[in-house]
Amino acid sequence: xxxxxxxxxxxxxxxxxxxxxxxxxxxxxxxxxxxxxxxxxxxxxxxxxxxxxxxxxxxxxxxxxxxxxxxxxxxxxxxxxxxxxxxxxxxxxxxxxxxxxxxxxxxxxxxxxxxxxxxxxxxxxxxxxxxxxxxxxxxxxxxxxxxxxxxxxxxxxxxxxxxxxxxxxxxxxxxxxxxxxxxxxxxxxxxxxxxxxxxxxxxxxxxxxxxxxxxxxxxxxxxxxxxxxxxxxxxxxxxxxxxxxxxxxxxxxxxxx
Amino acid sequence: xxxxxxxxxxxxxxxxxxxxxxxxxxxxxxxxxxxxxxxxxxxxxxxxxxxxxxxxxxxxxxxxxxxxxxxxxxxxxxxxxxxxxxxxxxxxxxxxxxxxxxxxxxxxxxxxxxxxxxxxxxxxxxxxxxxxxxxxxxxxxxxxxxxxxxxxxxxxxxxxxxxxxxxxxxxxxxxxxxxxxxxxxxxxxxxxxxxxxxxxxxxxxxxxxxxxxxxxxxxxxxxxxxxxxxxxxxxxxxxxxxxxxxxxxxxxxxxxxxxxxxxxxxxxxxxxxxxxxxxxxxxxxxxxxxxxxxxxxxxxxxxxxxxxxxxx
Numbered sequence: 001x002x003x004x005x006x007x008x009x010x011x012x013x014x015x016x017x018x019x020x021x022x023x024x025x026x027x028x029x030x031x032x033x034x035x036x037x038x039x040x041x042x043x044x045x046x047x048x049x050x051x052x053x054x055x056x057x058x059x060x061x062x063x064x065x066x067x068x069x070x071x072x073x074x075x076x077x078x079x080x081x082x083x084x085x086x087x088x089x090x091x092x093x094x095x096x097x098x099x100x101x102x103x104x105x106x107x108x109x110x111x112x113x114x115x116x117x118x119x120x121x122x123x124x125x126x127x128x129x130x131x132x133x134x135x136x137x138x139x140x141x142x143x144x145x146x147x148x149x150x151x152x153x154x155x156x157x158x159x160x161x162x163x164x165x166x167x168x169x170x171x172x173x174x175x176x177x178x179x180x181x182x183x184x185x186x187x188x189x190x191x192x193x194x195x196x197x198x199x200x201x202x203x204x205x206x207x208x209x210x211x212x213x214x215x216x217x218x219x220x221x222x223x224x225x226x227x228x229x230x231x232x233x234x235x236x237x238x239x240x241x242x243x244x245x246x247x248x249x250x251x252x253x254x255x256x257x
Numbered sequence: 258x259x260x261x262x263x264x265x266x267x268x269x270x271x272x273x274x275x276x277x278x279x280x281x282x283x284x285x286x287x288x289x290x291x292x293x294x295x296x297x298x299x300x301x302x303x304x305x306x307x308x309x310x311x312x313x314x315x316x317x318x319x320x321x322x323x324x325x326x327x328x329x330x331x332x333x334x335x336x337x338x339x340x341x342x343x344x345x346x347x348x349x350x351x352x353x354x355x356x357x358x359x360x361x362x363x364x365x366x367x368x369x370x371x372x373x374x375x376x377x378x379x380x381x382x383x384x385x386x387x388x389x390x391x392x393x394x395x396x397x398x399x400x401x402x403x404x405x406x407x408x409x410x411x412x413x414x415x416x417x418x419x420x421x422x423x424x425x426x427x428x429x430x431x432x433x434x435x436x437x438x439x440x441x442x443x444x445x446x447x448x449x450x451x452x453x454x455x456x457x458x459x460x461x462x463x464x465x466x467x468x469x470x471x472x473x474x475x476x477x478x479x480x481x482x483x484x485x486x487x488x489x490x491x492x493x494x495x496x497x498x499x500x501x502x503x504x505x506x507x508x509x510x511x512x513x514x515x516x517x518x519x520x521x522x523x524x525x526x527x528x529x530x531x532x533x534x535x536x537x538x539x540x541x542x543x544x545x546x547x548x549x550x551x552x553x554x555x556x557x558x559x560x561x562x563x564x565x566x567x568x569x
């Protein structure tokens with residue numbers, strides 16, 4: 001597989017895994033309206049994932065004429081070590097605070113990146129970014145509003161936000177550590193290096209955290225992490241997630257659903 | 258002489274003029290609507306659980322997306338119905354409290370488990386199909402907010418029913434294991450779906466009143482018969498059997514005859530002794546309890562913002 005296709009898979013995996021995690025809340029949300037909102041975000045993300053997987057399948061099949069991969073082959077028949085998603089998105093939901101913060105971090109990154117992808121040298125990727133960015137803008141606004149509500153709500157919600165900040169902190173560094181496929185894609189004008197959006201990410205995120213009365217993050221205090229989802233080295237949580245998600249196609253291979 | 262409020266109400270009912278929230282209505286009419294509409298709202302919300310159970314295991318990305326959208330529609334239906342119920346003078350919190358305290362019911366069908374992917378198809382085809390049969394006449398119910406909510410709900414439900422049928426159709430054309438899965442789900446969901454129409458007419462004490470007030474338009478048995486007739490033909494398209502040895506065409510009545518429902522099972526599940534009654538209610542209570550701090554935070558934040566706004 002060429003490295004630009006890996007970049008496409010990276011985005012497919014990010015959006016699928018986070019969409020899947022969010023969908024675990026469907027029917028369990030704290031407020032009916034918010035159950036609907038988070039399910040809607042799950043649906044948007046899975047829709048984006050399908051666009052990226054379909055594009056990846058077309059690219060792979062074009063290069064290898066013997067392949068006839070589909071979106072579902074890519075989602076259901078790869079092992080955890082072949083998934084490229086960020087470790088951030090595979091983390092278990094935890095409470096509402098952790099789910100919100102995870103979404104906020106991710107949407108902040110995704111929004112800044114999609115803005116750059118609008119002018120990608122790869123027109124298919126640019127088209128997906130253009131189609132998706134409106135959704136992402138809403139996810140960002142929704143999650144930022146909830147960060148503020150929880151941070152500046154009650155004593156309990158504030159404490160839970162602080163826990164979430166601590167829990168997710170180890171997974172921020174990976175976002176801005178470029179993998180080989182990002183170098184390659186950046187070289188070809190497909191995407192920017194993550195470094196390019198790093199300072200804007202911190203600025204935007206910190207501005208919301210400050211309004212939420214939460215101590216801001218420091219870009220210098222990134223904890224080094226031995227794991228790298230981008231390179232297929234994940235937490236056990238991904239394996240658990242995939243063993244549920246992939247169960248039917250793997251138990252009954254070769255049939256349609 | 259002026260007409261009394263009761264006479265005015267009666268004449269609206271007989272002329273098919275909708276009763277609206279600010280109109281006078283008999284207390285019994287209000288109570289009957291609150292009971293029926295809140296029960297309906299609860300059914301939508303509890304109904305999210307058995308299907309939500311399969312979102313994470315949906316076998317393709319397309320199925321996953323449509324199942325999330327479907328369960329989300331049900332949350333939306335719950336929302337319109339809670340809002341419509343509020344027009345009768347009871348808050349959403351109060352009705353939800355009645356559910357959690359076991360004082361309000363929800364449709365017994367959701368007390369059955371979803372054991373395989375085919376159950377998602379069977380719920381769409383049979384459970385949503387039975388619901389539509391019950392609900393389409395409610396689009397003409399005499400209470401305006403209820404009737405209007407039902408119009409929107411019925412449109413979405415008929416879409417869900419087609420999706421469910423299409424899941425089963427795909428399975429019925431699939432492998433041996435998929436066909437078995439399909440037949441097994443139909444076997445388990447058929448009888449509970451027939452029970453969704455409620456007791457036989459002679460054992461349904463509230464029906465007559467409800468029909469007089471034009472909330473209900475057809476009797477339980479009429480609707481159940483209509484449902485059976487439709488399903489028999491659809492089952493042929495699936496090449497699947499309906500699990501009833503007494504099911505056969507009756508040329509005299511122009512309908513299909515069918516076997517006797519197990520009413521003991523019906524009343525047991527209704528009393529709370531079905532396979533999942535406890536689990537469903539606990540799941541709702543747990544979500545509600547665990548969400549309490551979130552609701553408190555949102556309320557506290559809104560108060561602060563309003564206060565700051567007032568100072569400016």
